[in-house]
Amino acid sequence: MRKLHLMNKENRDATVAISSLKYEKPFEMGIPNKELNFKRYLSATQENLHKNLASLYGDNYSSKLIEEDPEIDIEAIGKFISGSDVVYLSSKGELLYSPPKTVEVIIAPDGTEKERRSPEDIPGNVDDELPVRWTGKKMPKSKVAVKFAFKRTIQIKHVDGLTFDYLFDMAKELQDEDVMVLVGAGQKGNEPLIFQANGMPYRGFLEGRVDGKKYQLLLHLSNMELKRISSEPKK
Template structure:
């Protein structure tokens, strides 16, 4: 569970917890009664890659592949691969020993390059002094599922009696209206939610469900809105 600082419809703020929804275990793979063991094997060596074969046999080496197996290193191909390490290479295939400089390229809608810039860190903003805002902008459940693509859903949970009442009232109000409310960050709640530094910014929609004395408060996260192309009918 991770903390999130947010306000309710009345502007009162509190820090509560959120976490992933429980999921069903995936169906087992393989033969019934036997465990599946995953293993990686070496498929090719550097001498079997296109550049090496082209340098040795010429660009048109297809006949050599038919007549023999020049791309196969019989001593090494097929060996089991154990632990590996990630390395970065230059465009020339040389190993990079220091971190490369990252450059952010911005493209216009027509695909042309607009600008190049050094990327700035996007700081997390869901558990800071400025709380996540309950904007009051409501969407019906039927409307929101047709307009937005939800990438992830997390559940808000209480940690004591006070936060139970706080979240239960929010869920009951939303459930009674059959609606979800847009959440946002910043002084006016107009900014998206960023859960970790340099993480994906999301729009958040809060949905409440109530049954007797229990509640479920779901936060649906989206970074894509569905829109009709210009000139298309409604």
């Protein structure tokens, strides 16, 4: 069970459980009442790839394709692949025997390359040390839905009777006001949520739903803010 250290608006914190939402499959592929299995088959060998064949036959490539079908290896194509390994290739197609050096490329808003640098290790900040904080910055649900694109949604769950009341009160307040509240990490709660080392930074929005004595508290994660494109020409 994954856990989350969470703080409410009254600065009371608790450790609660989190899990990914389970969605029902909209449809099933295959024949009714029959299980569908996916298998992998070999479609080409290195020698039969377009690049290599074009280099081998030159100007006669098109006629060779028609007359001899060199792109088809009768002995290999169609064989069942039971397993595979990941390999890395250089820009020249050569096999790499050690991990490549990773370079972080910074792109400016206009699409031009701004900077190249070695990647920085960024630690996760969603942990047991500091809680994820309720910032008090509330926004109507309708506004959040059109202003931010959600990447993931996590359900927050209680682990005992005390945390049930703790989370239920949060969910009820948010539903009654028809709002979502921004949550943040760090000492002041003003940092994006990073769930693992070098992970994606997210804005977090809490949404509450209550039905009688039942509740659902959802943490929506966004890494993209949607903005209108100005129709006015640049001066």
